[in-house]
Amino acid sequence: MALGYKTRRRLSLLILLVGMPLYIVVAVTLVNMLDRPPFLVELAIYVGLGFLWALPFRAVFRGVGQPDPDAQSNDKGKGPDPSV
Numbered sequence: 001m002a003l004g005y006k007t008r009r010r011l012s013l014l015i016l017l018v019g020m021p022l023y024i025v026v027a028v029t030l031v032n033m034l035d036r037p038p039f040l041v042e043l044a045i046y047v048g049l050g051f052l053w054a055l056p057f058r059a060v061f062r063g064v065g066q067p068d069p070d071a072q073s074n075d076k077g078k079g080p081d082p083s084v
Helices: 005-032 039-052 055-061
Strands: none
Touching: 005 039, 005 055
């Protein structure tokens, strides 16, 4: 099932505003349960977890920053809007 552009935008916003802070809290809690490992090990864990969280959401985030591909524009090629 392919998600529409607006659905992917809303879902990506939800993931970034709600899911990511929750993921950070869980990651910090898990690292603290390891009784504070050495600095380089802790850094490697955080970097690894930083990449790991985004992997399942690649399809959701892909192309979200681009203009809506389904939007129809009637003024293609006309230049800047003179009323502005």
